[in-house]
Amino acid sequence: MNKYLVEAQALARMGQFVEAGERCRKSISLGKDLVVAKRILAACLYDQGTMLATAGGLFDEAEQCFRQALAAKPDHVDALSNLGVILHTHKNRPDEAIVLYRKALALDPSSVRIAENLAKAEYQAGEFDACSATLLKLARRNPSEAAGYLIREALLVRKVVPDDAYPLQIRASIASKLDALESGDARMASPLRFPSTYFPLSYHGIGNKEMNSRLANIHLKAAPSLSWTAPFIANWKGPGTRIRLGLASAFFHAHSIGNTSRGLVERLDRSRFEVILVRLGASPRDAMADAIDASADRVVTVPADDLQAARETIASLELDLLFYQDIGMEPLGYLLSFARLAPVQCTSFGHPDTAGVPNLDYFISSDFYEVENAQDDYAERLVMIPGAGTLSYYHRPPAVKPGDRAAFGFGGEDRLYLCPQTLFKIQPVMDRIFGQILERDANARIVLIDPAREDLRPALERRLRGVLGDRMDRVSFIQSLAYLDYLRLVSCADVILDTIHFNGQNTNLEAFHLGVPVVTLPGRMQRERHTCGIYRAMGFMDLVADSVEDYVGLALRLANDTEFRGRCSERILRENAVLFENEAFVRQVETALGTMLGERLAEKSAGHRDGAA
Structure with a gap:
């Protein structure tokens, strides 16, 4: 191996990938050790692209590095895969990503990671038959996570409904696949590895209580650890001087959830409540995020990629009440709701559908939003705020001059x-x-x-x-x-x-x-x-x-x-x-939260009496 390539390897070990690539190109221009030079050049470009994408978020530059790596070594599996990730995750070009993933899988058929990315890209591109086939192959190839793939395959629902018949047809298909999951023994060792929620089903004008409850029970069967209980719960005797309230979401920023949550964080009575903001993973930083954080008594961010660490972080807060601002819009909040992380756990209209999760106790709504016998649509106990037009202390939007x-x-x-x-x-x-x-x-x-x-x-x-x-x-x-x-x-x-x-x-x-x-x-x-x-x-x-x-x-x-x-x-x-800025709504929510805690204490007391008897 010539001196240029020796220098290239040394520079690459120090993370100086640009300089290492220059040495490789020099060797290629001289016609020396061409096969080795192209292999090392491809590796340098791949490492440079990975660094640009992961450390700097420079996806355009990373794309160019991966393409150059493939020009030097067309069968570089990781470059094919990472270029696919850039295109389908960050560039909204899933069709191109699918070609790359399939080429990478042809070179490395055993790669679960690439097959998972292929399934995601196929779904994004609307290739549902291909996505289904990929997921079923994954379930056979990686049995420790089979339930995750099979749940995703059952929930292959088109976001844009193609016709009037589709909502009932897709529900019949899902019900059949849930039957198979209920009668089978598929397991899910890492629920966050390939998670799914019921999100698209909420838009069809059809109740989802039975289906979402079945889905929740399938999750619990496949991954019993989802029902993990915080250690402090057993000895909880009620709130201290103030009710320790956690408000949880992944969307505490310039987002609909940020808009509807901000006022509650600001206006809850601090003589009664200690308000802890629980960010589910890092979220974008903007003026809304800063305003919400500044209004909380404390802000805690849990990791988005480690379910047990997230559970333990929330458990360490020893909350009296955990209020999910939305459930079903993203996987972490949904999976966390299976655990018992606070004596009382509730949600509301952030994503207005029943979750069907046994450890979710209450759903806060308004009597202006519900019909008679509305409880039939909820697995949670329905709590209705009287006369609420909107379930938030909503800041009035800014004034604007009429548009042209x-x-x-x-x-x-x-x-x-x-x-x-x-x-x-x-x-x-x-x-x-x-x-x-x-x-x-x-x-x-x-x-x-x-x-x-x-x-x-x-x-x-x-x-x-x-x-x-x-x-x-x-x-x-x-x-x-x-x-x-x-x-x-x-x-x-x-x-x-x-x-x-x-x-x-x-x-x-x-x-x-x-x-x-x-x-x-x-x-x-x-x-x-x-x-x-x-x-x-x-x-x-x-x-x-x-x-x-x-x-x-x-x-x-x-x-x-x-x-x-x-x-x-x-x-x-x-x-x-x-x-807008309805203070009476905040007081009504405070009353409702207090009532929930009172009911929980009464249930706990009754349980102790029954045990003593």
Whole structure:
């Protein structure tokens, strides 16, 4: 081996990969030891790319290093794999990643890690049949984690529903696969290795209590350690001078959960409560994150990749009550909720669906959100805050000057029907609503927000085009906007179209702040009734429809009858104060939390008496 390569190896050992690569290129330019030089060059470029990606988050630069490594050594398995990770995780290019992963697996068929990444990319690309096959192979290849792969395979649910029949069809498929898991003996040694939640199922307008409870029990059968109990629980005798309350989420930043949690962290009575913020993994740092942290008595961040360490960290706080701000939106919070980390554990509307987890005690809702016998939809005990239009102390959004329609590409004659929800909330019933509006209003423009991620927009466009045909040219997608620009867009709307089966919350509060009317059609479950509950709190029910036909009629009237729209806007502006910075809501939550603790103490006391008898 020539001197340049000897120097290259020495430099690489010191982490000087750029300099080492230069020595390799010198050897190649001289025609010396070409095979070895290319191998060492590929290794240097691979190590440089890995360092750029993991230490610096410099994914563009890392991509180039991995591509150069593959140019030097096309069969470099790790370079193929890591380039795939960059493309599907950080660049939203899963199709390209799939090609790389499959090439890497052809070279190293035994790699579980690469196969797991392939399954994730196939799901992201919408290749569900291929993803299913990959997951089933993984279950056979890695039996200690088989249950995790089989649960994921059972829950291969398309985020954008392709047609009306899909929600029932996919549930029948899931139920059959859960049957097999219940009767089998698949295990899951590391639940965080390849986790899944029920998240996409919550948007279909169908109750999930039975399915989510079955899913939870399958998790417990496959990984009994999930029900771990904090050591202090056995000797807990009730709160001390103050109730030690933990508020837990992975989304305490500029996010819908940050918006709805911030006020509670700030306003809880510190003479009664010690408020500990439990961050589930590191989250983005922004003004919202800083404000929430500054309002807490203490901030604790648990590791996102070590379930037992996360449990032990929370257990060490010896909380009286653990309040998950959301469950089901990400895996760590879901898996933590299986453990008994506090004497009382509850959740609320952050993700408004029952979790079905035995150790989750209460679900906090509003009587304005629930129908009679609503408890039937919850595995948790339902606690209803009376008269709450929103289950948060919600800070009023900033004031903005009215937007300029032309800045968003619209003319003065256009009537803007804005549906600003994330695209997977738009169920097939909305397609028909859009179609009727476009048919009956020649100047109508349906305006949607394009998040520019995953396969959401193309999947929705395919479905919409099948219903709307030529009218599709009056559906406009606006790229995600900076927050103040988004509020200006909302101010331009003639009417906001609330999504059926899963209403808006933050988006509708922002619209009401600006006096922009929202048409809604409530269903049975809480997530279908948020906007109706908000209107009830304002004492204004004129825009709550009782049928699809009524919904369309109200939307058309708002867009075309300026006097009617003006009256509705004035009423909303006059009544919306009840939705923002509502101190009474915080006091009601404090009472509810105290009642939960009282019930837990009574149960504990009764258990001791029964034991003594």
